[in-house]
Amino acid sequence: MTVTAILIDDEHKSLAILKNKLERLCPNIKVVGETQDPEEGIKLITDLEPQLVFLDIAMPSMNGFEMLQKIPQPQFEIIFVTAFDSYGIEAIKHCAIGYIVKPIDSQDLIQAVSIATQNITDKTALQKNKQLIENLGIQSFQKKKIVIPCQEGLEFVKMENIIHCEGTDGYTKIHFQQQKPIMSSYSIGHFHKLLPQHDFYLIHKSHLINVNYIEKYLNEGYVVLQDNHKLPVSRNKRTEFLNMIRSV
Amino acid sequence: MSKEEKVDNIFSEEIFFLLSGAALLIAVAVVILFFVFITRKNKLLTEKAISINSYEKKMVELELHALRSQMNPHFVHNSLNAIQYYIQLNDIDQSENYLTRFSKLVRQFFEYSRKQTIRIEEEIDLISNYLALEKLRFEDKLTYEILCDETVDKEAAIPSMVLQPIVENAVNHGIFHKKATGKVTITFSQLSEDTFCVVIKDDGIGIKESQKRAQHTLKNHESHSSQVLDERLKLLEQIDNWNVEYTIKDRAEFSDEEGTIVTLIFKLPN
Numbered sequence: 001m002t003v004t005a006i007l008i009d010d011e012h013k014s015l016a017i018l019k020n021k022l023e024r025l026c027p028n029i030k031v032v033g034e035t036q037d038p039e040e041g042i043k044l045i046t047d048l049e050p051q052l053v054f055l056d057i058a059m060p061s062m063n064g065f066e067m068l069q070k071i072p073q074p075q076f077e078i079i080f081v082t083a084f085d086s087y088g089i090e091a092i093k094h095c096a097i098g099y100i101v102k103p104i105d106s107q108d109l110i111q112a113v114s115i116a117t118q119n120i121t122d123k124t125a126l127q128k129n130k131q132l133i134e135n136l137g138i139q140s141f142q143k144k145k146i147v148i149p150c151q152e153g154l155e156f157v158k159m160e161n162i163i164h165c166e167g168t169d170g171y172t173k174i175h176f177q178q179q180k181p182i183m184s185s186y187s188i189g190h191f192h193k194l195l196p197q198h199d200f201y202l203i204h205k206s207h208l209i210n211v212n213y214i215e216k217y218l219n220e221g222y223v224v225l226q227d228n229h230k231l232p233v234s235r236n237k238r239t240e241f242l243n244m245i246r247s248v
Numbered sequence: 249m250s251k252e253e254k255v256d257n258i259f260s261e262e263i264f265f266l267l268s269g270a271a272l273l274i275a276v277a278v279v280i281l282f283f284v285f286i287t288r289k290n291k292l293l294t295e296k297a298i299s300i301n302s303y304e305k306k307m308v309e310l311e312l313h314a315l316r317s318q319m320n321p322h323f324v325h326n327s328l329n330a331i332q333y334y335i336q337l338n339d340i341d342q343s344e345n346y347l348t349r350f351s352k353l354v355r356q357f358f359e360y361s362r363k364q365t366i367r368i369e370e371e372i373d374l375i376s377n378y379l380a381l382e383k384l385r386f387e388d389k390l391t392y393e394i395l396c397d398e399t400v401d402k403e404a405a406i407p408s409m410v411l412q413p414i415v416e417n418a419v420n421h422g423i424f425h426k427k428a429t430g431k432v433t434i435t436f437s438q439l440s441e442d443t444f445c446v447v448i449k450d451d452g453i454g455i456k457e458s459q460k461r462a463q464h465t466l467k468n469h470e471s472h473s474s475q476v477l478d479e480r481l482k483l484l485e486q487i488d489n490w491n492v493e494y495t496i497k498d499r500a501e502f503s504d505e506e507g508t509i510v511t512l513i514f515k516l517p518n
Contacts, residue, residue: 011385013333020336058322060425083325102325103332 003117006048007034008041008067009056009081017104018054018081025106026113038062042070050076051120052113057082064088065136074129077116093194095132096147096154124154131156141196148174148184155182159199163213163227165191167206175227177213203233203241211245303487310483313476315361315409319354320416323382330384346384353377364488365405368436372396375415375434382419390423392432399438406446406514407484407492413477414448414510422452422508425461442516451507454498458508489517 005022009015015034022029029052033044038059045053053076057064065088068074080092080099092099098112119125128147135144142160149155157176166173167188174191175181186194192202202208203223213226221233233241327350334343356374360366366374372394379392396402415432423430435447452458477494484490493513499505 011329013330013385017329017333017336061427083329084321102329 001028001117001120003029003052003113003120004032004048004050005029005052005054006041006044006050007031007054008036008038008044008059008064009054010036010038010059011056012036014056014081014102017102021104021106021109022113025110028117029113038064038067041067045071045076052077052079052116054079054081056080057085057088065091065133068129069133069136073126075126076129077119077125078129079112079116091132091135094135094144094146095128096149097128097132122153127154127156142199146194148182148186150182150184155184157182159195160210160212162195162200162210163225164210164229164231165195165200165208167208175229177227201241201244203231203237205234207231214245217242217245306483310476310480311361313479315357319357320420322420323416326385327381346381349377349381353381360408363408364484366408367402368396368400368404368406369402371406371408371411372402372436375412378412378415379419379432386419386423389426389429390419390432391429392434394434394436396436397438400436400444401438404444405516407480407488407490410477410480410492410512411446411448414512417474418448418450418452418508418510421458421462422450422454425453425458426451439513442518444514446512446514448510448512449499449507450509451499451505454500454506455496455508456498456500491515491517 007015007018009018015036019031019034022031032048032050035041035044038061041053041055044050055064055067055078057080059067062070064080064082068078078097080088080097081102081104082088082099083102089099098116100108100112131145131147138144143158145156145158147154147156157174161177161179163175163177165188166175170185170187172184172186172188172191173181174184184191188202188206188208192200192208195208199210199212200208201211209223209225209231215224215226215228217223217233218230221235221238222230223233224230327346331343331346331350334346353374356370356377360370360374376394379390379394383390383392411434415434418432423432430450430452433447433449435449436444437447438444453461474496481492481494484492492515493511495511497509497511499507499509
């Protein structure tokens with residue numbers, strides 16, 4: 001499937017690198033525009049309506065997020081391109097949006113482009129981009145929503161509503177407070193990285209729990225959560241886990 | 249036994265009791281004093297040990313902080329990105345040139361972060377190396393100049409890891425957001441026999457505007473790095489008697505030029 005794309009980065013070198021790599025590695029990407037100026041980027045997007053935008057985060061005058069906020073209906077898939085931005089990358093990951101880091105690794109680029117190409121047919125970009133903009137305006141981690149791809153499409157869930165995640169054969173079942181569980185094709189390890197470490201603790205290789213929902217701890221090595229699930233705590237994690245809940 | 253002898257006997261007995269009583273008292277007092285002394289001494293020793301310990305801990309922490317503030321991940325990845333560009337162009341000379349420059353700078357970062365002071369000459373070399381790499385990224389958007397008065401003794405010592413983070417702020421917060429070409433000027437001058445001064449001046453957007461932008465993006469890297477600098481300067485004063493005066497001003501406030509000017513006055517320890 002041919003995908004039209006626009007490249008936005010304040011450094012001409014970065015644009016050149018990306019364009020060169022796309023030509024060599026991703027023949028389905030047709031670059032219809034490129035610019036070093038975010039202001040012009042908005043104009044290009046409005047005029048050309050690309051399916052995919054490669055967007056740098058740190059730019060003078062306006063960063064990538066600020067630029068995105070100025071577009072009323074961001075209906076395109078985004079792949080963020082960034083040298084380093086821990087805060088930004090976190091937010092991007094939460095919304096299941098693509099990103100690659102500079103210097104660009106060929107395999108990362110190929111993978112990000114292939115995922116974005118698949119997503120274009122699903123037409124979920126608008127929802128994800130809007131969620132990203134919403135999350136960027138929220139300070140408290142717990143109030144932010146994360147985007148979870150599942151069988152029927154995308155689920156938008158508030159982090160504070162997740163009670164625990166249960167890993168099963170590479171899939172993850174997510175249990176909520178007032179909602180029936182959902183299945184995600186992300187592994188439990190992925191959720192462990194995605195959810196804030198301060199609130200979510202991996203008590204067992206297949207159980208990630210929200211510590212705010214702990215009802216009690218049983219000496220034989222189990223925790224009982226508010227939804228009455230009784231889950232085992234791995235032997236090698238017990239001491240650390242107990243120290244952690246005491247300090248909360 | 250005569251009467252007198254008897255009296256004498258009673259008398260010497262009394263003296264004996266008195267003396268032994270006094271001796272006992274003195275002995276008890278000595279023992280008590282000894283214990284008090286020992287506990288005091290131990291207390292002082294532990295206090296000292298704790299303070300040495302926390303001092304060492306502080307030093308290690310600051311070394312780490314300084315290294316982090318120098319090895320700014322933005323800078324590292326942007327430099328490598330620029331090198332990737334020359335590799336793609338098949339420009340072997342430029343690729344090698346910048347790769348070796350980068351490697352030299354990283355080596356300097358590691359080496360100098362372990363030292364309290366370095367020679368002024370080494371500091372100038374580090375900063376020019378750093379700016380050359382930034383120029384690779386900013387190209388025509390950045391120019392720089394490092395001036396050193398003839399009166400400055402380049403073999404003299406300067407506290408390490410103080411200047412580079414300030415120069416980096418000038419580039420990343422001042423020049424980065426400026427549309428036109430920006431210039432960073434670093435001037436070393438001798439004020440008196442034991443005092444020298446370093447001025448880092450840029451013609452970027454100025455610290456006021458840069459702080460305003462930082463608030464917008466929810467990050468405050470700048471305040472973090474200036475906090476590290478403050479702590480480091482305080483420690484230098486406490487431990488090595490270096491007296492460093494540090495002022496930062498927005499140039500628009502006292503002239504019709506824009507940008508930020510940072511002045512550091514180093515007074516050598518006596």
